[in-house]
Amino acid sequence: MELHELDNILKTVGSESNSVRPKTLIKGISCNSQDIQEGFLFIAIKGYQQDGHRFISKAIENGACGVIGEKKITDLSVPYFQVDNSRNALSIISNHFYNFPTNGKIMIGVTGTNGKTSTSYLLRQVLEGNGFSCALFGSNKNIINGKSYPTVNTTPNLLEINRLLARSKDDVVVIEVSSHALTQYRVEGICFDYALFTNLSQDHLDYHGSMEEYFLAKKKLFEMLKDEGKAIINTDDLWGEQLARQLEDENIPTLAIGENEKNDVKLASYTTNPPSLLLKENNENISIRPSLYGLHNMYNIAMAYGTAKQIGVDTKGAISAIQHFQGIEGRFALTELSNGATLVVDYAHTPHALINCLNTVRENSEGKLIHIFGFRGDRDPGKRRGMVSISSEMSDRYILTFDDLNSVSPDEMKNTLISYQERYGNDKGVVITDRTLAIEEAVKMAEMGDWIVITGKGHEKYQQHHHYPVTNDEEAAIYLTKAKD
Ligand SMILES: CC(=O)N[C@H]1[C@@H](OP(=O)(O)OP(=O)(O)OC[C@H]2O[C@@H](n3ccc(=O)[nH]c3=O)[C@H](O)[C@@H]2O)O[C@H](CO)[C@@H](O)[C@@H]1O[C@H](C)C(=O)N[C@@H](C)C(=O)N[C@H](CCC(=O)O)C(=O)O
Numbered sequence: 001m002e003l004h005e006l007d008n009i010l011k012t013v014g015s016e017s018n019s020v021r022p023k024t025l026i027k028g029i030s031c032n033s034q035d036i037q038e039g040f041l042f043i044a045i046k047g048y049q050q051d052g053h054r055f056i057s058k059a060i061e062n063g064a065c066g067v068i069g070e071k072k073i074t075d076l077s078v079p080y081f082q083v084d085n086s087r088n089a090l091s092i093i094s095n096h097f098y099n100f101p102t103n104g105k106i107m108i109g110v111t112g113t114n115g116k117t118s119t120s121y122l123l124r125q126v127l128e129g130n131g132f133s134c135a136l137f138g139s140n141k142n143i144i145n146g147k148s149y150p151t152v153n154t155t156p157n158l159l160e161i162n163r164l165l166a167r168s169k170d171d172v173v174v175i176e177v178s179s180h181a182l183t184q185y186r187v188e189g190i191c192f193d194y195a196l197f198t199n200l201s202q203d204h205l206d207y208h209g210s211m212e213e214y215f216l217a218k219k220k221l222f223e224m225l226k227d228e229g230k231a232i233i234n235t236d237d238l239w240g241e242q243l244a245r246q247l248e249d250e251n252i253p254t255l256a257i258g259e260n261e262k263n264d265v266k267l268a269s270y271t272t273n274p275p276s277l278l279l280k281e282n283n284e285n286i287s288i289r290p291s292l293y294g295l296h297n298m299y300n301i302a303m304a305y306g307t308a309k310q311i312g313v314d315t316k317g318a319i320s321a322i323q324h325f326q327g328i329e330g331r332f333a334l335t336e337l338s339n340g341a342t343l344v345v346d347y348a349h350t351p352h353a354l355i356n357c358l359n360t361v362r363e364n365s366e367g368k369l370i371h372i373f374g375f376r377g378d379r380d381p382g383k384r385r386g387m388v389s390i391s392s393e394m395s396d397r398y399i400l401t402f403d404d405l406n407s408v409s410p411d412e413m414k415n416t417l418i419s420y421q422e423r424y425g426n427d428k429g430v431v432i433t434d435r436t437l438a439i440e441e442a443v444k445m446a447e448m449g450d451w452i453v454i455t456g457k458g459h460e461k462y463q464q465h466h467h468y469p470v471t472n473d474e475e476a477a478i479y480l481t482k483a484k485d
């Protein structure tokens, strides 16, 4: 792509430019001045922490052959294009630069507060097990051509997605689409074949302001469906039901998933321990014996099943792949500890996810439930009260501890934990700020048949330095149980 072509490309997003542009080949694109090399295009973004326009001179120093930004700038030594929205421009340009790598692939977006990762991995397993190769972009990692790449965000920006997809030979691409991504144009320009809605509950209100705004952000995904595209919606969720009604008014085809008879894929019954699920589709009974626990996972299975069937997987092939699915790192991951207790490490970090996680434990156990959790620094404080109330009600003992602190100081988070415990907790709970010491305490309390449930971080590595030399929750629990033996 050459610099002068940007005039045409950027017309769609509203642009002005200040100089004549030579036929310069663009060798790469970045919105980070530190990644700019000779012949790259720099896109300046006014971010949440920093203003990319401040780094324009650094980008030019590093070799930028042109710059895109939102501010009026007249005195640059390289061509400058002023656009209404740099994030949108980044997406549009990256599609052209990488020659529209989503073309010819079946594009699937999965959104919702909880269950994006679980549903996406289930769906990938069903597709891969039935002859489709499947790329995946999500919070754990990105996968193309069966190879994994690390990620920072749940949804990378389109430059990153396209960079990987340009090399992908996969038939299908599943993207976990966060509400942040939808408001930040990170998937702008993708035309989706299927858009999935798992559920909506309280999270990220520090960012979106209200549940209505959060819902409207999620709804954007369904505005990005192709004309012949289809929405796949959990209608048992109140927001999902509302979305399905709105899409019906807008004549957008929908596959409805839920317990009610009127759904296209009906969750007819579910039993625990061992888990079994009966789905009904077109009056056909579909009996599945998954290795996953919990009603929430039955919804994830139904969503993945319904989507795979739309793509052309047959019922038998879908059931078999679901039954072989062994779960995902850090999502209700079970370990039998040497003291006879069961450890659950789960990524639940919303009140809704906590209810599901603790309920699933209750359905499967009569022993004591000892719960360890904390609050992530800098993340939606509005959900903390609900999390403490749920744990104090549903567990036998709970320990409030540090999660990732991010920019919050240890003293500030300690005071926060103490104050939430005093205001919304009860005498089942204590505060032990060091996460490994909290796990040690839980191990001391636990007896044969009890369950230690550690939520919030899942498989993620600790950011904080803790008392014991371990890197994540599972390692900590195993290490401390052995130490006690
Ligand atoms: C608050 C937020 O959403 N931030 C996201 C946003 O960052 P930003 O553009 O505002 O970045 P910034 O740090 O202010 O910098 C502004 C610009 O200056 C540039 N810069 C900066 C320094 C420099 O030396 N040179 C330079 O050019 C930066 O490259 C950037 O382009 O855009 C970036 C690129 O897409 C994201 O990586 C980044 O996610 C951060 C890491 C983050 O933590 N985001 C969370 C809130 C988030 O998005 N979470 C959702 C999942 C939520 C969920 O469902 O659980 C997600 O999709 O990950």
Ligand SMILES: Nc1ncnc2c1ncn2[C@@H]1O[C@H](COP(=O)(O)OP(=O)(O)OP(=O)(O)O)[C@@H](O)[C@H]1O
Pocket: 112, 113, 114, 115, 116, 117, 118, 119, 139, 154, 176, 198, 199, 296, 297, 299, 300, 330, 331, 332, 346, 347, 348, 349, 352, 353, 354, 356, 357
């Ligand atoms: N369908 C669901 N409904 C409610 N809770 C769920 C559902 N699926 C999973 N959960 C809970 O939410 C946690 C996170 O699950 P998952 O990673 O699949 O969601 P996610 O939407 O990808 O979250 P994130 O974007 O934060 O990674 C799980 O560990 C589980 O406790």
